[in-house]
Amino acid sequence: MNRTIGLLRRELLSTFVSPVSWIILVLFLLVMGANMYLSVLAVQGDLRQLVVSSYGGLVFWFMFLVIPPLVTMRSLAEEQRQGALEVLMVTGISDGSVIIAKWAAASIFFLTLWICLLPLWGALSFVSQVEVGILWTTNLGVLFIGSAFIANGILASALTAHPLASAGLAFTFNVALFMMHFFANLFRPGDIELLWIEHVSAIHHMVDELARGILDLRVLIFWGSLTVLSLFLATRVLEKRRWS
Amino acid sequence: MIEIEELSLSYGDRKALNEISLSVPPGAVTGFIGENGAGKTSTFRVLTTWLLPDPSTRRVMVDGIDLLRNPREACSRVGVLPEQLAFPGELRVHEYLRYRAGLKRVAAKEISAETARVLQAVNAADMTQRRLDTLSQGYRQRIGLADALLGSPPVLLLDEPTRGLDPRQITQFRQLIDELRGNHTLLLSSHVLGEIEQLCDRICVISQGQIRLEEDRQAWTKRLSQAGRWHLELSEEVDQAEVTRWLKDQPEIVAVQRSDHTWSFRSDSSLGTRIGEHALESKWVIKELRSEPATLESLFLEWTGTESADERRVS
Numbered sequence: 001m002n003r004t005i006g007l008l009r010r011e012l013l014s015t016f017v018s019p020v021s022w023i024i025l026v027l028f029l030l031v032m033g034a035n036m037y038l039s040v041l042a043v044q045g046d047l048r049q050l051v052v053s054s055y056g057g058l059v060f061w062f063m064f065l066v067i068p069p070l071v072t073m074r075s076l077a078e079e080q081r082q083g084a085l086e087v088l089m090v091t092g093i094s095d096g097s098v099i100i101a102k103w104a105a106a107s108i109f110f111l112t113l114w115i116c117l118l119p120l121w122g123a124l125s126f127v128s129q130v131e132v133g134i135l136w137t138t139n140l141g142v143l144f145i146g147s148a149f150i151a152n153g154i155l156a157s158a159l160t161a162h163p164l165a166s167a168g169l170a171f172t173f174n175v176a177l178f179m180m181h182f183f184a185n186l187f188r189p190g191d192i193e194l195l196w197i198e199h200v201s202a203i204h205h206m207v208d209e210l211a212r213g214i215l216d217l218r219v220l221i222f223w224g225s226l227t228v229l230s231l232f233l234a235t236r237v238l239e240k241r242r243w244s
Numbered sequence: 245m246i247e248i249e250e251l252s253l254s255y256g257d258r259k260a261l262n263e264i265s266l267s268v269p270p271g272a273v274t275g276f277i278g279e280n281g282a283g284k285t286s287t288f289r290v291l292t293t294w295l296l297p298d299p300s301t302r303r304v305m306v307d308g309i310d311l312l313r314n315p316r317e318a319c320s321r322v323g324v325l326p327e328q329l330a331f332p333g334e335l336r337v338h339e340y341l342r343y344r345a346g347l348k349r350v351a352a353k354e355i356s357a358e359t360a361r362v363l364q365a366v367n368a369a370d371m372t373q374r375r376l377d378t379l380s381q382g383y384r385q386r387i388g389l390a391d392a393l394l395g396s397p398p399v400l401l402l403d404e405p406t407r408g409l410d411p412r413q414i415t416q417f418r419q420l421i422d423e424l425r426g427n428h429t430l431l432l433s434s435h436v437l438g439e440i441e442q443l444c445d446r447i448c449v450i451s452q453g454q455i456r457l458e459e460d461r462q463a464w465t466k467r468l469s470q471a472g473r474w475h476l477e478l479s480e481e482v483d484q485a486e487v488t489r490w491l492k493d494q495p496e497i498v499a500v501q502r503s504d505h506t507w508s509f510r511s512d513s514s515l516g517t518r519i520g521e522h523a524l525e526s527k528w529v530i531k532e533l534r535s536e537p538a539t540l541e542s543l544f545l546e547w548t549g550t551e552s553a554d555e556r557r558v559s
Contacts, residue, residue, distance in 0.1 A: 090324050091319075092316045241294075242293075
């Protein structure tokens with residue numbers, strides 16, 4: 001456990017001193033700030049609708065799908081390429097500890113981005129009524145769905161030694177989870193046989209449930225399970241190198 | 245100590261190590277030599293548990309721990325200086341070593357003292373505040389060695405430790421390795437055979453995934469002295485057949501070759517006097533008699549063949 005925490009601290013240090021992380025943070029705040037401003041205009045003063053408007057639009061989903069691959073693309077892929085992973089693993093640290101530390105570090109950075117948005121909501125709450133409950137459930141969704149997307153990114157990063165390929169792969173995983181529901185609605189709207197897609201759909205869970213203040217434990221369990229599955233697979237991929 | 249019995253390692257269909265057996269006694273510095281692709285780094289990677297050997301492998305013991313049964317425990321007995329050093333450039337030397345000490349299970353209250361000890365051991369105590377990405381190649385190697393020394397592992401694996409160093413740094417590095425002799429079991433991989441000759445108590449030659457030779461210093465020094473080449477040039481009046489016959493009759497002389505009035509052959513360095521005496525008796529006029537001592541390089545080519553593994557792969 002101490003080793004995992006030690007590695008997590010090192011990962012966090014590396015993340016927060018990296019200029020790339022700060023560029024991502026600044027771009028994220030600019031884009032999401034602008035998105036929130038446009039959402040305020042769109043809801044025409046009815047700030048109770050602001051959460052759905054801010055967290056349901058294309059800008060939100062673009063950031064939500066693009067940032068996790070960017071955050072995770074270097075975590076294992078770059079280290080494999082440079083030989084740093086070998087230097088790390090020969091200390092006897094377990095594969096699982098490495099995966100968990102890297103996932104936790106990326107998740108903490110990802111969450112930091114969203115936490116940085118909270119002062120904006122705080123400022124808005126001074127001028128009008130903001131639905132705090134909805135804000136909580138929405139951010140819980142960001143936490144759980146985001147963690148699963150980060151875990152997918154870690155899995156992609158374990159699968160390849162090239163950061164860009166890793167980012168592409170993670171983006172594909174996450175977009176597949178996003179697009180499945182989109183295409184089902186586009187080509188076969190109302191088809192009862194495709195209702196199961198709603199149970200695995202990030203859009204449905206976020207826009208139709210969490211951003212409306214509906215907290216269904218099954219949703220959190222689903223995304224938590226997907227996170228565990230991706231991390232388990234990433235650990236197996238890392239172990240597989242020993243039989244190369 | 246390291247005890248390897250019938251270790252095999254395959255990359256797909258290609259066998260990188262083919263049932264190699266090797267014994268490295270405690271406290272000794274053993275040179276591990278071979279061409280590129282011979283299997284040196286693969287052996288190191290098995291000993292650090294980065295790669296798992298084939299199931300047919302009989303035994304790999306590291307400091308008395310069975311690596312096949314208890315890889316993590318065995319791994320903790322090994323410090324490694326890899327050929328390719330990959331440091332997180334954003335960290336300072338002391339931050340990096342503290343982090344590595346934590347990973348190597350050095351007790352939290354001992355980390356500061358341990359970090360100071362290894363930096364002192366590699367003569368880099370003044371580098372603690374330097375960022376890793378600003379270090380010269382020589383200091384990078386030292387910090388890599390300091391990392392390997394963290395936790396005082398009984399076994400040290402050094403893969404090409406003097407690669408990229410200038411002559412002064414090489415001398416300092418050799419002194420450093422010399423100081424570690426006796427306290428650690430060292431397996432040193434290098435292409436610089438002069439360095440192996442100078443530093444090692446034992447040598448182990450690997451080629452095409454197989455151990456070709458494993459000898460201690462005494463044995464290979466004797467081999468070197470016997471493998472020296474003599475050149476004898478006589479005046480034109482001598483009977484060439486008689487000279488060749490006499491040389492071939494001497495039991496310690498082998499590989500006699502003649503070109504006009506010049507003979508070359510292999511024998512130990514004590515032969516000169518006897519040739520001189522016989523030349524006097526037989527009234528041979530010696531124009532030149534000189535011996536060329538054998539080097540580890542020449543023996544290495546003999547043991548492994550003149551073609552490198554890379555060349556073999558291409559052909």
